[in-house]
Amino acid sequence: MFGWSKRVLWVDLSRGEFREWRYPGEMARMFIGGRGFAAKILWDFLEPGADPLGPRNLFIAAVGPLTGLPGPNTGKLVVAAKSPLTGGYGDGNIGSWAAVQMRAAGWDAIVVEGVSEKPVVLVVEDDRAWLEPAEDLWGLDAFRAYDRLVERYGRDAGILLIGPAGENLVRYATVVSMKGRAGGRPGIGAVMGSKRLKAIVVRGSGKPELFDPDAVMKYAVEAIREIKTSPNYGFWMRQGTMFTIEWAQEASVLPAYNFREAVFEGYEGISGSYMERIEVDLRSCPLCVMACGHVIDDSEGRRVELDYENVAMLGSNLGISRLEEVGLLNRLADVYGLDTISLGGTLGYALEAAERGKLELDAGWGETKKIARLIEDITFRRGVGDLLAEGVARLSQRVGETWYAMHVKGLEVSAYDCRAAPGMALAYATSPIGAHHKDAWMIGWEVQHGRTEYNREKVRKLIWMQRFRGGLFETAVACRFPVVETGLGLEHYVRLFQAATGLSYSLDDIFTVADRVYALIRMIWVREHGGWSIEKDMPPERWFRDPLTKGPLKGAKLDRDRFIDMLRMYYEERGWAPNGVPRPDTLRSLGLDGAAELAEKYTIPR
Ligand code: PTT
Structure with a gap:
C-alpha cells in the first residue's frame, strides 16, 4: 500500500x-x-x-x-x-x-x-x-x-x-x-x-513510499506555481491573516470587549496595515510557500509572531489598541503554551464579570500590564488565575452569570461576532471540537452573499466547507491556506492524493470519508455525554440576547427560532436525528456499524 x-x-x-x-x-x-x-x-x-x-x-x-x-x-x-x-x-x-x-x-x-x-x-x-x-x-x-x-x-x-x-x-x-x-x-x-x-x-532518515513520485513532484511544482502567481499572493505575503482586522471592523464582526460590540474604536492600532510598518521578520511552517508568521517586536522588545485570531482575541476583545502590547500578551501565550483564543475569551469574560462586580480582579479593559500578570497567574494557577485556568464555561458557572460566556460545548469562540452571521454561528455550533472557525469560515461567504438569511443554501454551503476544510485537509493533512487564501483548486489535492496513494479517490469519495469522520466524532461526543440534545449545539446566549449598540449593524442579534430551524436543517442534511445524534442507518451506510449500535439507544424518531 x-x-x-x-x-x-x-x-x-x-x-x-x-x-x-x-x-x-x-x-x-x-x-x-x-x-x-x-x-x-x-x-x-x-x-x-x-x-x-x-x-x-x-x-x-x-x-x-x-x-x-x-x-x-x-x-x-x-x-x-x-x-x-x-x-x-x-x-x-x-x-x-x-x-x-x-x-x-x-x-x-x-x-x-x-x-x-x-x-x-x-x-x-x-x-x-x-x-x-x-x-x-x-x-x-x-x-x-x-x-x-x-x-x-x-x-x-x-x-x-x-x-x-x-x-x-x-x-x-x-x-x-x-x-x-x-x-x-x-x-x-x-x-x-x-x-x-x-x-x-x-x-527519520527514510522517505514515504509513493505510488508515482514523479507525478507527485510535477503536481506539487504546478500547485506552487499557481499559488505564487495568484492575484492575492502579494497582499497575502504582506499581511497574512492580519488583513482580517480591517476587514472584520468594516464587516462589523470584530470582537470588542468580550463580544459586547463588533467594532472597535482602536482597530487601526492593531491592524495589518500598522503591522506592515513595524514588521521585523517573516516565518513559516516547513515546506510552506505562504509564510503566515508575521513577526514584530512587542512592547518589551521581544520577537513575537502574530495572527488575526490572536490579535483580535487579545487586542480588541480586551480593549487593547496597541499592537506591540497585544504582541506581548501573544508572546506570553506562546512561551507558556496557552491557546490565545481561549485565553482571550476567558480573560474577556473575567474583565466583564469584574466590571459587573461579580468577580474580584485586579485588571480592567486595556490594562495590558495587569492582564499580563493575570496570564502568569493562569499559567501557574495562582489566586484567581486558578479559576481562569478552567476556561470560560466553568468560570462562568462559578461566577453565576453564563449568558456572556462566549463558548460552544466549552470551547471559547474564535474571533468573529455572529449577531448578523447565522451561518458562522452554525459553523461554531457544529464544529467537531466546539466553537472553532477552522472547519467552516462561513463569515467570509456571508459577508459577500447575505447576512440576514437563515436558509438551506447556507446549511449546504457550510457542509461543503466542513467536507473540504475539516475533511480533506484534516485527514490528508496539509495546510488549507493555498485553497482558502489564494484560490488553488481542490483538484490539485485530489491529483496529489491519487499520485501519492495509488487510490483513485474522487473529491466525492474524499467527502464521504469526511462525512464518516464527522459522524464518528459526533458519536464520540454522544458516548461521552450519554446522549445528546440540541441545546448542546447552541451558540452563546449573548448573541440572541444583547443586540449590538454600535456600528453599521446596530440593533443586530440572532433569532433563536430561525437559528434552531437552521440547526435542524443541518442535522437533516447530514442524516442525523432532530436531537443531533447520527441516525443508525446513516452510520451503517458510512460503514460505522459499531457506532450505529450505540446510536440506536440515543437517536429519536423523525
Ligand atoms: C488554531 C488556532 C489559530 S487559527 C490561531 S491563529 W489562525 C491561534 N494561534 C495561536 C498561536 O499562534 N499561539 C498560541 N499560543 N495559541 C494560538 N491559538 C490559536 O490556534 C496556524 C495556521 C493558521 S493561523 C491557520 S488559521 C490555519 N489553520 C489550519 C488548520 O487548522 N488546518 C489546516 N489543515 N491548515 C491550517 N492552516 C493554517 O495554519 P489549532 P499553527 Mg494552529 C502563534 O492549532 O489548535 O488548530 O488552532 O497551528 O501551526 O500555528 O498554524 O488565524
Missing part, C-alpha cells in the same frame, strides 16, 4: 512499553489519516468516561498521506485527545518539523497512554523509540525548552512540546512547536502535561 506506512507507534508511559501497531489497510481507506485516524483510534480504544487528565486518555499525533510531500504547505500534523476543556473530542492542526520527520521515520501516528512517574521526553528515531528524563526541562517555558531540545537533538529534529501551562494542566494549554506555532486548542497540551510528557522529538 502506497502513501501510508501502516504503522502506529504506541507508547505506554505507565509501563514504559513501546509497541508497533500495524493497522489494517481498511483503516487508511476509510479514514485517510490525521483527524480521521485520531477519531477512529479514540472510538476504538478510549475507555468511555475516561478522565481527560488521567492515564487512560490517549494523546495522538497523526500525519496523513499528503504530509511532508514536496508541496504545497505540507508540514502539518494533527494532535488530538479527549479534551480536558470540553470533555468531548478535541484536536488541533500544528505546523512542525515533527510532521515531516514522522513521515521520514515511517510512523503514521504516535499514540501515548499512561502516565510517567517523572517528566520525560519521548524520542523517536526511525524504528526506535525510548524515553529520556526531562526533569531539567520541566518548568521551563516552551521557548527555552525548545532551545535546549535543539541543542540536544539537532536543528533538524521534529519537536512537539509543552510550556508550563500544559504542565500545570491549564485546560486550554496547547502543544507548541518551533517557537511560535501552537496547536490543540481544546487543551491537548494539558493532556501531554498530565502524562508528564514534556516533549516528543522525532527524526
